[in-house]
Amino acid sequence: TVPEGKLHPSAVLLIFTVPALIIIYNMKISTTLRFIEKLFDVPASCPSSISDQSITPLENTQHFLVSAYMDQRMKDFDIRIIGIFKRDSIHPLFCSFCCEGVFNKTTPDHFGFPFSATYVLCKIPESCDASHVTVLTQPFTKNVSNPIWLPIRNKKSHDQKERKLNFTVCISTLFGNYNNVLQVAQSLEMYRLLGVDRVVIYKTSCGPDLERLLQSYSQEGFVEMVSWPIDKYLNTSTGWLFSVHGGDLHYFGQITTLNECMYRSMERSRYVLMNDIDEIIMPYKHDDLVSMMKLLVMISPKPELLSHLLTIEFLVENHVFQKKYFDPSGRFHLPQWEKVPGTNILEHIYREEPDRKTSPPQKMIIQPMLVEQISVHKVLKNFGQRYFMPPALCHLIHVRETQRKSLTLKDLHEDRRLWHFQEKLIPNVDKVLKRAGLIN
Template sequence: MFGTSPRFSVKASVKNIPEHHNLNYTAAYITCQIGKTQGYPAYVGLLQKKNLARTPSHVLAIEGEGVQRYGDGAWPGKESEVEFTVCIPSMFNNFDNAAQLVETLEMSRLLGAGRVVLYNTSIAPNVEAVLSMYIRQYQLGRDSLEVKVHPWQLPTFMENGVKKTFKEKEIIHYYGQLAAVDHCLNRYRQVSRYIVFSDLDEVIIPVHHATWSQLIAERQEKTTNGFLAYLLNIFRGKFAGFMFQSTLFNRDRPSPASGFETDALHYDSNILGYTSRDDYFFPPRRRSKLIVDPKKVDVMGTHRIWQGSGLTDNVPVHDGFVAHYRMPLYYCQSQVQDSSVAERFGVKLAERLKHVWSRLPGVALEWKHEKKNVHTKVCLEYNKGGLSDDQNLWIL
C-alpha cells in the first residue's frame, strides 16, 4: 500500500494464459496471497526480489466492482449484482459503427443483460455520443442498462526514435483481446450472476426461450439425471459455463426479414437486414462464445474456459447459438435463409431502436465506407472453373 498507509510485500507468481497465437506476448495472471491481517490494499506494484527496498516505478490503483476507497485504503463495497454482465473486447481503428453498437446493446437488454462492458482503444465521435447517452441515462436513473467503458490502450515502445504500439509490431493478438476478457471476468465477478462473452457483431441467441435466464435454467434442469448429473454433483450441481456454437450471417448481400425492410434500412440493422447465413455451425471451441458462472471460472479464454471448478455445457444448436454478422469467411459456402432471429425478436428490437435513435438527433449510424459486393462475382467465377478450391474463396 502507498500514501499514508503501511506498505507490505508478498511473493507473486506469474502464469501465462495459453492463447498466445505464436506471438511474442500474451496475457498473464500475476497473483499473490494476502493475509487477512494485512487488510485490503488500495494500490499494487511489482518489484524483483532483489529490489524490494525500492519504490515500484508503476503503481496501480486496485480496481473492482464492489470496492470502495476510503483515504489510502480500500474495502469491499455494497454494489448491486446483476444477473447478466456482457463483456465485449476492444473497439479500435476509430470504430464508427454506431448502428451495430446500439443494436448489440439493445439485444443484450432484451435477452436479460443488466450491464454491458466495453473496451475503448479508438472510437469515432458518433460512437462516443452513443456511449455518453447510455452512461448519462443510467446515472440519472432513467435507464436500467448500465454501460461501462474502460480505456484500453496497448503499451507503447520506441523503435528508431519512433513511438509504436504493440499492434503495429503484431506482437500481441487482436489488441490484447484475451487480457480484456480476463480483466472483465475478474472486474465484474462479484457483481454478476453470469458473464456473457461476445463481440460487437455477435449475439448469443436462445432458440426456444425469450431470455438467457430461461435457457440456462432449462439447460440445468435437463442435466439432472444420469452420469452427467453425477459429475455435476461433484462440482456442486452447476455448470461453470455454457458454450454456444457459431454460424455466420453474411453482410455481403442484404436480405431483410419480411415486414422489417424499412427498419432494416433505416437503422442499418444486422438482425433485421441480414437473414442469409452459412449452412454450417463451427464446432465447439472454434469461434464459440460462452456464458459463464464467474465464481466458478479462474482463467477465461476467448472461446473456452481454461481453468475453473466446473463442467462446460456444450449447448446444442437447436437450443442456442451465436449469430455472427460479418462479411463472409468463406465465399461460395452453401447458404440458407434463416429469419428466425428477426421473427422472434424483431418487433421489440425495432421499438427499442426507434426509441434510442430518437434520443440521438444528428448522430450518424456510421461514417459510411464503401462495401464491395464481391460474393456473386467470386462464386460465378468459381462455378465456371475460373478459380481453384484454395484461391480467393475465404477471407479472414
Template sequence: MRRMNLVIVMAVFTLCNCLVSLLICYHYPEFIPRVRMLLALTSRDHENTSEDIIASVQKGAINSVIQSSAGKHSKQEAFLLNRNIPTPTTRRNERLPQMLQQTHNSSGQLFLNKSRFDAVLGEGGLENRFPPRRPYQSEFQQVDVRIFIYSAIYEKTHSSVRTLILVPEPFNPVSFVCVLKRTRSHVGYWVQGHFRHISLSRWGTYNNRCGFVHCPVPHGSYPEFISVLTARMSSPLNILPVNYPGPPYNRLTRCYHAMHGNFTDVNTLVTALETNRYFGTDKFLIYNYSIPEDVNKVLLHYEREGIVEMRNWKLPFPPDQIHYWGQMASIHDCVFSQLGVAKYVLLADVDEIVVPKKDISLADLADRLLNTKKPNSKNMYGALMFPNADFPIHENETKIEFPEKEDAKKFKMHAFLHTDRSYINNPRDKAKILVKPEVVDLLHVHNMKKFLPGWAMYVVSPEVALMHHYRTSKKTQTYHPLRQDSTFIKFSNSLIPKIKDRLLHLQSKLEVNI
C-alpha cells in the same frame, strides 16, 4: 625510505576500511533487509504454497527505481527505463520514491514465518474489515522493462490479489514481489508473488502476451493498494487500487473486447446494445483503445445511464505487438472483475447476437441449464457454449415481409434484413461462451481453457439458442451453401421500435450521424 612507504600504504588501507565501514553503517537499515529479501526469494522461489509469504517493511531512504549500468540493458530497454512521457500515470510514478518513504515504526525485519506475519499485519498495518465495493479502477503502469500491470482484483475464496500483467514473449518468469499497502503513502508489506502465463493466442506469434501475478494476502487483512515489482528492483514503479467485489447486482454482464478506430457504425452499436438488453443483459463492459467521436458519444451516454462501463485500454506498445489489441488480457480482466458482482458473464463481439429460440432471457436460460449435474460425472455445469453461424450482410436482403421492415432499412438494422446463414460452425471452433465467473480458471476466445475443479461445459443445442454472427466479409465461398433462418424476425415487433426511438433520441441529443 622503505619503512616510510610501508607506513603510507598501511595508512591508506586503514582509511579505506574506515570509509567502507561508514558507508555500510549509513546504508545498513536499507541494505540488509533488501539482501535478506532477495536471498529468501531466490531460495524459496520453487515453492508454491501459502507458506511462501514473505513480508518486509523497508527502512531507510528508497533508492532509484531500477539500478542499471551501462551495457546491462539494450538501447530499447534504456529508453523504456528513462522515458519521460507527461501523463498522469508517469507523473504519479515520479512521486513514488517520496510516497514510499519510511515510517518511524518500521521494524526493518524480514518475516518468513506465516503466524508472525499475520500478527504483524493484525497490528493496524492493513484494514481488517472487508472494504465496500467502489467503481472499478485500472490502468497500464510499468513494472519493469517491457512488463506492465493493468489491474488488481481481490479474490475472497483464495485470500489473494490477482494482478493482470503484460510480459514480453518469449518470457522466462522472474521472481515477482507484491507490496500490500494501506494507503498510497504506506511503505507496505512485501510478499512473494506467483506468476502464471495466460494461454497463447492460436492466431500467430507476437512480441507480447499476458499473465497473472497472484499475491497472497493473510486472512482478515485487506490492502487498499498494491504495487508489483521484480526481485531485482529496489522500489516499485506502479501503484494500483485493489478492486473488491460487492453484492451481485447484475444477473448478466456482457464483455466486449477492445474497441478501436475501425469501428464507426453507430446504428450497429445501438442495435447490439438494445437487442442484448432485450435478451437480458444488465451491463456492458467495453475496453476503449481508440473509439471514434460519434461512437464515443453514444457509449458515454449509455455509461451515464449505468448500462455501459468503459475501461481505458491504452496499450503501452503498438497494438500489432499483441494478439488483437490484447484480447486475451481484456477478456480475463472482464470476467474476473465480475466475481461477486455478476451472476453470469457472456463473452461476444458487437456483431454477434445470441438469439434464443425459447427463453427470451439468456439469464433465465442459464438458470435452467447450469448448476445441473453432467451425466455420468461428478462435475456440475458452470458455463454454456453457444454454437455459431455466419450471416453475411453483403448478401441480398431478405424477401420476408414484416411491418417494421421499412424502419429496419431506414435505420440500417442489418440483423433484421439478412436471414441467410452459413452452416453451423463447429462449437469448439467459433462458439462463444457464457460463464459463471467463479468457476473460471483460464479462458480462450471461443472456449474455456480450464475450469476450476468440479465444473464442466454445457454445449447448447442450436434448437435452443444460436449465436448469429453478422459478417461484413465478402468471402462468399466460406458461407455457401446458404440456408434460410428467420428466427430473429419474430422479435422485430418488440425490438425495432425500441432501436428506432433510441437512435432518434441520440441524434437529437448528441448530434450524431445515424
C-alpha cells in the same frame, strides 16, 4: 477513503516479501520467487502514486500491469494481478502491499506473439488489511523510487452490498474507425430485451457516431466503458495469428481484456457472456436468457454429482448471417435508419450452417465465480464442467461478411429469429438513436 488519488495519511505501508507466481498464457512457464523472511526499511506511510489508468507500465521492465483483484479461491494466493508481459523477458518480482491501519506486530493463450496476457499471484501477509498492491523488480527499500500502486478490487464489504446482476456481456476490443452504429444499437437493445443488465466494452478507438452512441449508453448506466489505449504502448495486431498478422500482441490485447472483464464482473454478476460486438448469443427455445439458464444450470455431464454447480461453461456455436443477402420483402428497410451508419441486422435472414468438420468457433456463457482463466473461445482453467449448447436451443447470430465464398443463397437457411422481437426492438432502437442525436 482515497480522495483525489491520495492514500489516507493514517495508512501504514507494510512490506512483506511474499511468493509471487507468474502465469503466462499458453506457455509452460511458472516461476515461483524465493521467500525471504525479512522486513525491509520502509517509509512510514504509503506513497501517493495510485494508478487510475487501465494500463500501467511496470518500471524497469517491458511489462504492463492492468488491474488487481482479491481472489481467495486458491489456497496459496490471495491477490491476482492481471498484466501483459514480454514472454522472453521474465524478471524476479516482489509483491508489496499497502495495509490500512496500525499494527503492533508484523510477520513475513499468446498465439505466437511476443507479449502475452499474464497473471501475477501474490499472498497477503497475516495482519494486513491490504488496500493496494504493487509489483517491483527488487525488494522495497528507501532507495526504491515511488512505485505505482493498484487498488485491490473485489474486496467484500459488509457495509456496501451491491445488487448482484444476472447477466453481464463483455465486449473486447473496440479499435480502428469502427462506426457500425446501427448494428451496435440493435445488438445492445436486443440484449436488453433478453435480460442483460450491463455491457462492458473495452475501447481503444471508434468512429465519431459510435462514440456518441456509447457515451449516451454510458451516461444511462447500461454500458460500462473501459478505456484501453494499448496502441500507445505496443504495436498491436489486428488479427489473431502472429505468423500471419505480425505485431506485438494478439488482437489489441483481447485475451487480457476478456480476463479482466471476467474478474471485474466476478463479484457482481451471476453469468458473463463473452462475445464480440457484432454477435448476439440468442436463445431459440426461450424468450430470454433468464429462462434459458434456469434450464441449463440443472444440466450436468455427470448428474449423479453436485448437479447445478458442475456446469460452469456453456459453449455457444457461431452461426454466420451473410451480409450480402437481404430479406427480399424489404419490410425492415426503415426510412428513419437510412442515414445511420452501419448494418441493419433485421434485413439479414440467411444463415450459414457451420462446417462442423473444422470445429467452428464458439463463444461462451460462464459462471465467473467458478472460472480461473479464459481464452477467446473456451475456458482454460475452471472448477467445473463445460456444456455444448445444442444449436436448436441457442446459437450465435453473427451478421458479417462470409469467409466461405463458395456458398450461394441456395446453401443458406432462412432464420427470422430476430423478427420475433421487432415489436419492442424497433422503437427501443429509435429511442437510443434519438437520445444520441443520431436521428431526428
